Amino acid sequence: HIGDVNKIEQQGSIWRKNGANVKIVYDCSKKNSLLRIVYRYSVLLKYFIIYRKRKNVVVYLRQTQCLPLMGFMSRFATFVYEVNADPTFENNSLQFSKRILRQFLTDKFIKNAQVIFYVSNELQDRMHTGPGKSYVFPNSLRMLPIKKELQRSFNIVFVGTDEYAWQGTDILFEMIRLMPEHTLIS
Numbered sequence: 001h002i003g004d005v006n007k008i009e010q011q012g013s014i015w016r017k018n019g020a021n022v023k024i025v026y027d028c029s030k031k032n033s034l035l036r037i038v039y040r041y042s043v044l045l046k047y048f049i050i051y052r053k054r055k056n057v058v059v060y061l062r063q064t065q066c067l068p069l070m071g072f073m074s075r076f077a078t079f080v081y082e083v084n085a086d087p088t089f090e091n092n093s094l095q096f097s098k099r100i101l102r103q104f105l106t107d108k109f110i111k112n113a114q115v116i117f118y119v120s121n122e123l124q125d126r127m128h129t130g131p132g133k134s135y136v137f138p139n140s141l142r143m144l145p146i147k148k149e150l151q152r153s154f155n156i157v158f159v160g161t162d163e164y165a166w167q168g169t170d171i172l173f174e175m176i177r178l179m180p181e182h183t184l185i186s
């Protein structure tokens with residue numbers, strides 16, 4: 001999705017500005033599912049098994065479906081994992097066959113990651129159970145927060161759903177509370 005690509009490119013740009021050598025790897029095919037699955041295995045094999053002994057390589061893996069043997073492969077790697085959704089809630093919007101398949105494919109990446117980035121406090125509270133470090137870093141942030149003046153207006157309108165509360169509504173509401181001259185219309 002274009003929003004995901006923009007976010008990933010922005011993250012890579014910030015990391016490059018801070019001296020990191022960044023290589024972004026995308027899925028190779030949007031249309032051919034089998035080719036995409038084979039490609040994902042080859043990428044994980046390369047970075048989780050072959051490059052695992054390289055001290056200067058850090059793999060930042062965005063949340064993805066953990067297919068058979070991927071969890072096993074991830075046990076050998078040092079990697080960072082970004083959790084940007086709660087599959088138990090999002091499964092409800094999938095086709096029946098995909099919903100059934102996902103019941104058997106648990107996310108082992110989240111169990112094997114050394115560091116986990118969650119995009120909201122709700123996701124971290126709901127999903128973080130492991131001993132690894134975890135941080136909340138919302139999708140909307142391009143870099144670590146810096147002091148910035150916000151434009152002033154009279155009303156803030158929020159259109160959304162409480163079904164996906166982990167998408168940062170807590171941060172929006174906290175920002176609004178800090179601006180008493182605004183009125184929230186929901």
